[in-house]
Amino acid sequence: MEKKTTIYDIAKKLGITGATVSRALNNNPKISKATKALVLKTAVEMNYEQNKLALALKSGKSFNVGVVVPRIDMIFFASIIRAIEDELAPHGYHIIICQTHDDEEKENKYLDTLLNAQVDGILISSSNKKTKPFNRVLLKNIPLVFFDRKQVMNGVSSVTIDDFDGAYKATKHLIMEGYTRIAHFSGNRDIDIYKNRFLGYKQALIDHDIKFSTNYVIQTPSNTVAGRQALKQLLKLKQAPDAIFSASDLAALGAIQELKQHSIKIPDEFAVVGFSNEPFTKFMEPSISTVDQSPLKMGEIAAQVFLQQVSNSSGKKVKKNIILPPELIIRKSSSKLSN
Amino acid sequence: MEKKTTIYDIAKKLGITGATVSRALNNNPKISKATKALVLKTAVEMNYEQNKLALALKSGKSFNVGVVVPRIDMIFFASIIRAIEDELAPHGYHIIICQTHDDEEKENKYLDTLLNAQVDGILISSSNKKTKPFNRVLLKNIPLVFFDRKQVMNGVSSVTIDDFDGAYKATKHLIMEGYTRIAHFSGNRDIDIYKNRFLGYKQALIDHDIKFSTNYVIQTPSNTVAGRQALKQLLKLKQAPDAIFSASDLAALGAIQELKQHSIKIPDEFAVVGFSNEPFTKFMEPSISTVDQSPLKMGEIAAQVFLQQVSNSSGKKVKKNIILPPELIIRKSSSKLSN
DNA sequence: TATATTTGAGTAATCGATTACAAAAGCTAA
DNA sequence: TTAGCTTTTGTAATCGATTACTCAAATATA
The missing domain is CATH 1.10.260.40 (lambda repressor-like DNA-binding domains)
Structure with a gap:
């Protein structure tokens, strides 16, 4: 050697x-x-x-940035990371990836090891319910940027999408297409993003004088089986819905599969709108309307906010809370016109 | 602060x-x-x-591992990285992600900066045509593991799948299902994986006394538009094929879209088998038969090979060339029986 | 009690680079 | 030729941790 x-x-x-x-x-x-x-x-x-290690020790800058996500093999997070890496690489930063698998304890451990590794910043989609673990990051004056799932903290930046708005747009679209009995597949509403999607859905109904009914809201895990199950349940109602706004694309797909089985015509008799713009939604037959969360934009901006914070030598903390507008993508599953 | x-x-x-x-x-x-x-x-x-930086400088071990891929927002690579991270994290290693965007020069630059950052190992799916850039890695005695796309080098380990075998199985399956005029959508055969898929296809034909014809082989980029285009071209032949083995799932999907347009029944009149087991293949109507590359297994094993190399204190180089068997996943697009 | 052996803690080098300060060398001008 | 600059180089500290070596104190042994 x-x-x-x-x-x-x-x-x-x-x-x-x-x-x-x-x-x-x-x-x-x-x-x-x-x-x-x-x-x-x-x-x-x-x-x-x-030897960058020696330089890092001397200068106190490692040019490493920790990126923490639940898991990287979800296209949403993978896209965000892609954008972060593309944005930071030209500035000499390396990306260290950590997967929490939605385990709070794991997330906290990762925060610790990232700090010990002397990262210059942490970008995170947090699974944490508490803000305490992040105090250590702030105490060390390490730039911290939340994306997708945020914590509300003093002096901490975040880049999220407006889930409320996305849900509102999707629901309003269904209303405009003439559907009147609109159900909602909700995620776990203890999590902000799902709560906001639910609230956006509800508000759109209210604003358009459509009665909101809890019977029409089903908490549905993000998979096709759960979507089919939930749809079956809805069809049993005396007054069955004629449309679904699902907080998850996979559940929406499950609903479509079940509708096909019942020979219910989409979108003529029943419309479906999902959320996330998963790649498969574009290819399905019928193609599935959905809400795009622009993960690339989110990653890019999260990275830019980080760069601003490190270049901000003044020591003043820059707090930016950027809320990206989601984009409703109308496809065949909800659009009589485009068929 | x-x-x-x-x-x-x-x-x-x-x-x-x-x-x-x-x-x-x-x-x-x-x-x-x-x-x-x-x-x-x-x-x-x-x-x-x-301060791990100080420790790293003193000990010569950074506990960072570079993982280099074309891009991380392709589910195949994202899954591999997921598995690598899951496997290495318990051993205290951090994963540094680099995206080459298939740019050879970028890849070489990344190799340099990773070495300068004193990583303890490099796992890479290489876009490189030359082995020279890797000599520097070997010279420094840093464990190097290729996955998916490998370079043949002395003393360097690799984890790949048997593309030949996957293509062979897929083609043989079509033959067994009774299709006789089997075409092939090929990728760029300058790249090993596509060359091997082509060769596996060809060999299966030969072994089953089916005439191989270059008219039936079309080089098709991995997207639906190209797939539709290629299918159109095939349908113009005097003797049009009755099945396609596509080296890419997206091209396969394009073919299916075009077949539907022509009201050609799948799989009764025409069968399609793709490659990669992209998530959407499972959900499509008809669901698409494909070849799974077990990215999780690949990542896991690549990580394990790395761990063996670092723990191998003897200084002898451990060279392991692991070739994973791909799994043919038979779905509706190619199976008359399962319909 | 005197000597031998442990035990515990300090000294200083090391990893590889940067940089304030000191010093030497070169140059200019009187 | 020499005081006074400027330019170039060397010295040594620093970043934070580890560890071989040394030495003093405590304990054990004769």
Whole structure:
């Protein structure tokens, strides 16, 4: 194994000191052209490469950023991470990925190890119910940016989408298409995003003088089986709905599968709108209307907010709470016109 | 901002030296129970946390591993990374993600910066045509593991799937189902995986006495539009095919869309098998037969191979070339029986 | 009690780079 | 030729932790 070349190896070879070598390599003006050229040439010859670890220790900047998500093999998070990486890489930052699997304890442990690893910032979609674990991050004055799922904290930035607005738009769209008995597949409303989608749905009904009924709201895990199950349940009602706004695309798909089985025509007799713009929604037959959360935009902006915070040398904390507008994507599953 | 507590802060407070504090914190036996207890208590009081950067510089181990992929928002790579992270996290390793966007130059730059960042290993699905950039990794004796796309190099491990076998199985399945004019949507055969899928397809035909024809092989980018286009082209042939084995699920989907447009019945008149087991294949109508590449298994094993290499203190290089068997997933698009 | 052996803690080097300060060398001008 | 600059280089501290080596104190042994 080749031992790594250090500045001292170069220094010894040239009979000078490490300080001079360092100056030559860093465009420090306090050095003669001749020495500089010689050092540079020798550095190349000896395959010298800077040890970023030593630099990080000295400078206090590791150029590593922790990105914490529930899991990365969900396309939504993968897209966000993609955008974060694309945005930060040109600035020399590396992305360290952590998956919490929605386990609060795991998340807290990751926060600890990221801090110990001396990351320059943490971008996180938090599974945490408490803000306490984040105090340690703030105490160390490490930029912290929430995305997707946020915590409300002093001086902490966040980038989220307006779930309320997305749900409102989706529901209003169904109303405008002429559907009147609109049900809702909700996620776990202890989680903000699902609560807001529920509230947006409810408000749209109210604003358009449609009676809101709890019978029409079913808490549905995000999978097709649960969607089918929930739809069956709705069909049993005396007054069955004629449309569903689902907080999850997979549950929406389940509903569609079940509707097909019952030979209920989509969208003529029944409309479905999902949420998330999962890749499959575009390809299905019928294609599924859904709400796009623009994960790329979210990642890009989260990264930009982080960059602003680190470049903000003034020490003042920049708090930005950016709420992205979701985009309703109307496809065949809810649009009589486009059929 | 709170200044981070170092072992010297603890030492000063207790009137001892940093060495003693270090020993207390590291279960070094050369320390009295009393001092140790005192240090431990004080460390907690002062919120001491080990600076891993300093440790990494001293020990030469950063506990960071670079993972390089074309892009992470492709579910295949996202799944591999998920498995790698799940496997390595319990061993204290952090994953640094790099996206090459299939740009060779970018990939080489990433290899450089990862080495400079003193990673303990590199796991990569390479876009590189040359092996030279990897010599630097080997020279530094850093474990290198290829997955999915490999380079053939001395002493370098790889985890791939048997593309030939997957293609062979898929094609054979079509033959067994009674299709006789089987076409192939191929990717760019300069890339090994596509070459091997092509060869597996061809061999299956030959082994079952079916004439191989270059007219039936179309190079098709991985998207639906290209798939539709390619299918149109095939239908124009005097002797149109009755089945397609596509090296890409998206192209397969395009073919199916086009078949539907032509009111050609699937699978009765025409069968389609894709490759990759993209999530949407399961949900489509008809569901699409495909070849699963078990990305989770691949990531898990790649991580394990890495762990073996680092734990292998002997300095001997462990070279492992693991080829995973792909799994043919038979769904409605190619199975008359299951319909 | 005197010597040998443990035990516990300090000293200082090390990992690799940067940089304030000091010092030496080169140059200018009187 | 020499005081006074400027330029270039060296010295040594620093970032935070670990550890071989040394030495003093405490304990054990004769």
